[in-house]
Amino acid sequence: MYYESLEEQFQKNPNLIEYPKSIIQKLDDYIRSEYNHGYIYLNPYKFAYEYDLDDIDGVKIFLALTDQEKLFTVIPFVDCPCCVGKSLKIPKPLDDDYLYCDECRRNHTFKSLENSIYFYFKLNQRVTIPEKRRNILDRSFDPHSTSDIMERLNGNLKGTSPSSLASEVKRTQRYSGEWGRPRIQDITQYNRDSKNNPISEEVNDLELLLMQDFSNDTRSAL
Numbered sequence: 001m002y003y004e005s006l007e008e009q010f011q012k013n014p015n016l017i018e019y020p021k022s023i024i025q026k027l028d029d030y031i032r033s034e035y036n037h038g039y040i041y042l043n044p045y046k047f048a049y050e051y052d053l054d055d056i057d058g059v060k061i062f063l064a065l066t067d068q069e070k071l072f073t074v075i076p077f078v079d080c081p082c083c084v085g086k087s088l089k090i091p092k093p094l095d096d097d098y099l100y101c102d103e104c105r106r107n108h109t110f111k112s113l114e115n116s117i118y119f120y121f122k123l124n125q126r127v128t129i130p131e132k133r134r135n136i137l138d139r140s141f142d143p144h145s146t147s148d149i150m151e152r153l154n155g156n157l158k159g160t161s162p163s164s165l166a167s168e169v170k171r172t173q174r175y176s177g178e179w180g181r182p183r184i185q186d187i188t189q190y191n192r193d194s195k196n197n198p199i200s201e202e203v204n205d206l207e208l209l210l211m212q213d214f215s216n217d218t219r220s221a222l
């Protein structure tokens with residue numbers, strides 16, 4: 001169901017329909033490569049960096065594929081303020097006012113962490129990557145598919161829409177060391193379609209939940 005689900009999303013999801021089909025191949029390559037290296041948490045900035053896409057497109061593609069019935073789920077993390085390079089996974093929902101780090105053995109209040117939350121994406125549990133990879137681009141051209149038409153007209157990534165995919169547009173790419181993680185502030189900003197509705201309801205719900213937890217924590221600290 002992995003390829004079927006991907007293809008269906010790129011054909012029907014209004015937030016994905018304008019992307020060329022070659023994106024599915026790139027996404028498949030990226031996911032396989034990360035899993036083969038033992039990385040289960042996926043970073044849309046890294047995907048954008050490795051496949052020469054704009055960061056915003058990378059994030060929006062991931063968001064459009066994130067929900068219970070889709071490919072990805074989202075996992076929130078924060079950095080421990082005391083331990084360099086130590087990430088703490090935030091439980092959903094938050095049960096305590098503190099997050100415990102087993103390296104420095106301290107409890108950290110959420111208030112002290114709220115500016116360093118970031119989201120990684122992970123394949124939903126029921127999704128399995130088939131052993132045999134499929135060459136998406138070898139499949140026959142569908143004259144009724146907008147994405148196929150665009151791909152034929154424009155070739156690879158020279159599509160006219162979304163505009164940020166056009167080669168003349170300067171790309172923003174954040175994937176480099178420390179700053180390459182998708183911060184909650186960026187994800188919140190990009191999780192909007194053209195009508196200002198959330199692209200991923202799951203991500204929207206999680207943002208609201210975390211913000212609520214943080215404001216509760218602020219109140220109790222006063």
Ligand SMILES: [Zn+2]
Binds near residue numbers: 080081082103104
């Ligand atoms: Zn620590």
